[in-house]
Amino acid sequence: xxxxxxxxxxxxxxxxxxxxxxxxxxxxxxxxxxxxxxxxxxxxxxxxxxxxxxxxxxxxxxxxxxxxxxxxxxxxxxxxxxxxxxxxxxxxxxxxxxxxxxxxxxxxxxxxxxxxxxxxxx
Amino acid sequence: xxxxxxxxxxxxxxxxxxxxxxxxxxxxxxxxxxxxxxxxxxxxxxxxxxxxxxxxxxxxxxxxxxxxxxxxxxxxxxxxxxxxxxxxxxxxxxxxxxxxxxxxxxxx
Numbered sequence: 283x284x285x286x287x288x289x290x291x292x293x294x295x296x297x298x299x300x301x302x303x304x305x306x307x308x309x310x311x312x313x314x315x316x317x318x319x320x321x322x323x324x325x326x327x328x329x330x331x332x333x334x335x336x337x338x339x340x341x342x343x344x345x346x347x348x349x350x351x352x353x354x355x356x357x358x359x360x361x362x363x364x365x366x367x368x369x370x371x372x373x374x375x376x377x378x379x380x381x382x383x384x385x386x387x388x389x390x391x392x393x394x395x396x397x398x399x400x401x402x403x404x
Numbered sequence: 405x406x407x408x409x410x411x412x413x414x415x416x417x418x419x420x421x422x423x424x425x426x427x428x429x430x431x432x433x434x435x436x437x438x439x440x441x442x443x444x445x446x447x448x449x450x451x452x453x454x455x456x457x458x459x460x461x462x463x464x465x466x467x468x469x470x471x472x473x474x475x476x477x478x479x480x481x482x483x484x485x486x487x488x489x490x491x492x493x494x495x496x497x498x499x500x501x502x503x504x505x506x507x508x509x510x511x512x
Contacts, residue, residue: 319447319503327439327447327490327503343501344405377446388498390437392458394446 284308286316286378286395293401294368301364302398304378311359312336315381317391318352318363322374330376333361334387341387368402375399406430406495408504415510422478424507426491429472436474437492438467439503440485447490451476481511 289303304316317332331342335354342352354361361378376398379391408428416422426436438451449458451467454474464479474493478485491504 326488326506327441327492329492329501329503332501341499379447382449382452388494390435390449390452390492391439391447392449392452394448397446 284380284393286380286393288376288378288395288398291399291401293403295404296370296402297367298402299364299366300368300400301362302376302400304361304363304395306359306361306380309380310384312356313384315385315387315389316354316361317379317381318350318361319377319379319391320374321377321397327377330363332381332387334385335359335361368400370402370404372400373402406500406502408491408493408502410489410491410504410507412505413508413510415512416481418483418511419480422481422485422509422511424476424478424489424491424509426474426476426493426504427472428474428491428493428504430496431469431472431474431493433496434493434498436467436469438465438474438476439490439492440487441490441506442487450489478509481509483511485509486511 318330320328330346333340333352335356378395380393381389382392435453439447441447454469455467
């Protein structure tokens with residue numbers, strides 16, 4: 283079964299760092315772009331960025347560039363999203379998702395992780 | 405920045421046809437994708453590349469695109485189809501990927 287399994291919910295304070303993960307299984311992890319999508323409480327979906335685990339090539343939405351870092355460790359089929367200094371406005375559900383087509387950079391997502399809820403509060 | 409525009413809400417009675425639209429300047433050249441998100445759950449792909457249906461998605465879900473508008477049609481909508489629906493696409497350069505604002509479908 284093709285699936286993405288994300289790390290568990292996090293509660294952090296402003297200014298703290300965080301790295302959440304997304305582990306793929308059931309397919310060739312290195313050959314599909316993986317994306318991250320933010321959903322703030324009660325709001326819609328926002329595309330944040332994507333990474334190709336095969337060579338770690340990445341793209342970011344301009345508003346997220348410099349605010350988060352997307353990475354991948356192909357040896358353990360895991361993608362990551364990290365923050366160096368969290369803000370209260372980072373409170374949201376974060377989803378990872380896989381592109382539909384192998385090696386297709388311009389594509390939609392078919393397989394989604396279950397989501398990781400990040401709460402940032404003092 | 406590029407935007408996809410959806411109506412905030414659509415309401416139909418069970419058995420009726422629900423149509424949810426998504427407008428964007430680049431849609432004549434770029435595919436639209438549609439996602440269903442039920443409360444508290446991750447999104448699910450229901451239509452890709454304008455009109456293709458993934459395996460496991462009921463035949464009552466269909467998609468089309470004409471000009472600057474893509475449409476998700478749910479024929480014979482059921483109460484269990486109540487959800488938020490999002491379109492997704494890119495701008496003409498392919499560099500800016502966006503979701504529409506979402507449409508809340510009510511079936512009652």
